Amino acid sequence: MDRMTDAGGADDVRIAYEAVGLSKSFSSVPVLRDVSINFQPGEIHSLVGENGAGKSTLVKILSGVYALDKGRRILNGEEIGHLTPAEGRKRGIYLVPQEPRLMPDLSVAENLYLGALPPGRLRFTVDWKRTRDAAGDLLATVGLHVDPRMMAGQLPLAHQQLLECARALAHGCHVIFFDEPTSPLTAHEAGTLFALMRRLRERGYTLGFISHRLDEVEDLSDRITVLRDGQVVAEHERGVSRSKLVEQMVGRSLIVTKRAHDRGAIGDVVLDIVGAKSAPEVRSISLQVRKGEIVGLAGLVGSGRTELSEAVFGLRPLQEGKVTLNGRDITGADPEACISAGLVYLAEDRGRNGIFAEVDLSGNATSSIIDRLPRRLKMLRKNATRKMARDVLETMHVRAANIDLPIKSLSGGNQQKVMLARWVLAHPKVAIFDEPTRGVDVGAKEGIYEIIENLAGQGLATLVISSELEELVRLCDRIYAVYEGQVVGELADDDISVDAVGQLAVGAS
Amino acid sequence: MITTRQVDSTSAHRSSVPGTDLVGVGGDLPAQRAWGIRRSRLRAIGSRRELQILIVMVVIVVVSGVADPDFLSSRIISSTFIAAMVTAFVALGQAFVMLTRGIDLSVAPILGLSAVIVGFAAQDHNLNMWVGLLLGAAIGLVLGLGNAVLISLFRIPPIIATLGTFSVYGGLQFVVTGGQQVNQVPDQYTRYGVATDTLFPGVPVLLIAGIIATVIAGLVLAYTVFGRNVYATGDDGEAAFRNGIPTRRITFVVYLVCGAFAGIAGVIYLMRTGSADSLTGTQTNENLNAIAAALIGGVALTGGRGTALGAFLGGIFLSLTLSSMGIAFGIPNEWQPAGVGVLILLAVVADPRARSAGLTRLRTFRLRRSTR
């Protein structure tokens, strides 16, 4: 049977998708402001911008994952009102997410047709043969040579990502957004994906693409839109220079306040990491942080910065390397031992690994120093604990009516200050702050910078991980750039600039 | 409007599977593909829990037969199967619930209530057996409906809701009996519970009934849209819901199914023992036995994994192990529960995915609370 004829509709399909005046806020922090953008058939349209620029939010709104606050979505000239991911799929819109979300215990074939299994002769049954055959063909199309009957959970992450793409095709979607699909893929695997995207483009599919790797973007895109701080700053045809893109992404015009060197002297090395390895993300990283110094770790998401911190803090195995704190070997210490040795780590994912959402502020602030809480006759003194927490929260200008409120009732910035208070209470010698201003609104960022600077001024050796270049430039005395699990460069004092750091972070030099 | 709809509607057969219109766009099939599939398929079969159980069961039978040749007699094999059927039926229902990440602790009193009500009707009014089976299933459905309402509509966590109905139904069972016992069940029921009355040597009629039930349950789970939605709901409820699967309706229905199976198991209990009282089911820990059977059969407590066949074999495996311990090796009865306990631990430890450390990366993204 000739599939091409049988498929009938293999003619080019042309659907344009347009957004007009989109705005979106998360708990009153604006993420997108009046964004208008269109996606044309037969075209790969890339979105670039720094972390937090609003790229992901934009495609999530376009595919129905998030509701929009303001604006219109127009598919083929027809305005779409309310949109859910399932409805979007029916209309032919699919988002390939950053982290594939498949059913690990269901077969590859079934994952492809989840929610739309082809019915058999009886309406309530599933035609497995047809599902498997179709799945096999689709898998071949995307270049994934696996048994469709295999469990999806057994596939490596890269294959799961390709499976997500195949799913878009299985559902007959012709507007497909890719939200950083390549971050978990190797270059070869990414190549397969790109070949697929090009073929889809030839067939008239409408494709949106997000990536941090500019070489990929340049290679693939027909059009490139630059987003910054939730706004469209420029739109280019292919062939635009990379330096221009970087310039627009980081926003040269924005004046970066570089703090004055008035914090007091930088002392001896406190934290010394030599040849740290934690497979697969961290290959070999050595770095030092001195007393009173703020050191930055720049790099792409997935470059191994967080994994390094977690390995040092005893949250994941450290296969090789040595960690010393003031000359004392703390290699392989678990988090509790690290804290008592004077090393603390502010986790990146505040919602999952930071806050105890339902617990009050004092409980959240004191969770790292349970053994050191005030006691009388070996019993915890609740009021003394609460006052202790209150005092430190007030020095950080946490805005909250009451110490007994659950932390989830606070804004992101205030939550983060409580997290900082947690680690300040532990009286650390070294602190690793992983994305300290993630999910924090602009107004509160400065407050957090001041807290970090004050701590460093008091002699804290500080390591800051951030994907926001301005933040690193604003805070750091020295910056290491990490690329694919290795340190690729180091900048200090006057050499530090957004451009220089940005170039190093994308592995450009 | 030019959309893909025409793609879907042009051809009657094949192209109603969306996406296949793309075939040929890139399709370069490497030669080793077929071979690779066959190999991975073999490996997959080898690692199937059902097969492992069958092998272990054969080993147990052989070893028991060597230790005590009497163990291989038709009577003992047949009675082992009959003893297994009560648990196996409950386990089949429990499997539906566990596949959605739920749990039903109330199956023991559901079984008991069905046994006493049908038992009294049979004893006092000589109720026809087939009507009795239907009545048992209906009782189970009604009681299952209680669970379904609490869990699916009120969103009470399954373990708590069924803990509550466990007490309520247990009390009802006592009220229904009024302190009396069923012990004169007509022969049309009990003749199926006689170990010497077999179709072929070692094959009692009830085993055939169990196999039919397993085949039906297995077909429903494997080949119907409902069945697949059960798996999807348990595997990742949130994602399933986002994919347009009516997860709450699925949750609702599985507790009905589970109740119906427990109700039928109650009638089978009557056939086997010819008696029932206010503690039937609860006394023998039938709820925990059924969960144990399903677990041993490879149905995961975390949902989405397992088969009807596995649950059924798990029930037989439990019964076989216990009778082997007791008959062939003379281990006292009181150690039977310990045997069950060790089996559960072995079944869990043998399954690397039951450990949180060994979970796939996909799973770690899930919230514990998304049980419904």
Add this chain to the structure above:
Amino acid sequence: MSTSTIAVGRASRMPVWGSVLAALVIAELVYFSLTNKNFFGGGSGMLTQIELFLPTGILAMGAAVVILTGSIDLSAGAIASLSSVVVGTELASGANPVVAILVALVVAAFIGLVNGLIVAVFGIDSLLVTLATQFIASSVAVSLAGDSPPQGFSKRFIALGQGTVAGVPIALLIFLAVTIGTAVLVGRSGFGRRIVLTGHNPSAARYSGIRVARTLVGVFTLAGLISGIGGVVLAAYFNAGRSDSGMSLLLPAITCVVLGGVDIFGGKGRIGEVAMAVLLLGFLTQGLLNSGFSSLTTTMVTGLLLIVGLIVKIAFERQSGESVFAVLAKRLRRVGQRGEVPSRS
């Protein structure tokens, strides 16, 4: 430097749910005293009413601690049985009561420790682990008890289950001691902070430097110990080491914990409220029994109370102002409206 001010109010506020439970306890005491002459018995009689229920109450404390971490312990009943048999056989073989009790408690705590180690080291769901150890512990108990369970203990020992001090049953005092001990441990110790935080968010607890695995091992060991205490009281109450005595206590104990407002997913809950739920259920079952209802009718009432209590509590928490029945009606409508087969494209 402008400072924001964060109020530090009074440490303990009146727990709403606990107050509701307490009011219900008083109401049922008054009701049974008025309707049933046997019940009141001059105050002391009323207190001895609850004796039979106290082992359940003690088990509930252990279950509460485990559930606070987000785990569950199904082996509590079997551990209690085992402990009861162990103390019985020790006494029957002429051991000193103190030694006998200690041996029983060590055995109980050991099984708890095994539970904890398997849960923490292998990372296996506690439901599975304790389901298995429950079977194993009860086998050991049955086999140890043999055909004729040990019985006929010294008066001093029996007093633990049946005796009174100044009109107050000793078993009640033991229950109160366990309750206060547990409450202090959960509310006023570092271990308790770790338990609660682990229950709220195990991952964040790990990132805070809490040794989650160690905490779990401690919790299960403690739960085993408490179940052991329950078993000793059981043996004293029945004046026999019966191997079947503990199993039936498990589900009522968990019912008390849940009715006492402890979140089955961990973190939230107060020991004091669990104690209130124990008193509520204890007096209710005894009051009903005394009023001529059968034991299983009371079980049914227990279950109903659990379900209704939860529905009310969930409705409270929703705070939508809708009545429970309005919510039910809405949900029923919604289910009715669901399409037939999941949508396909």
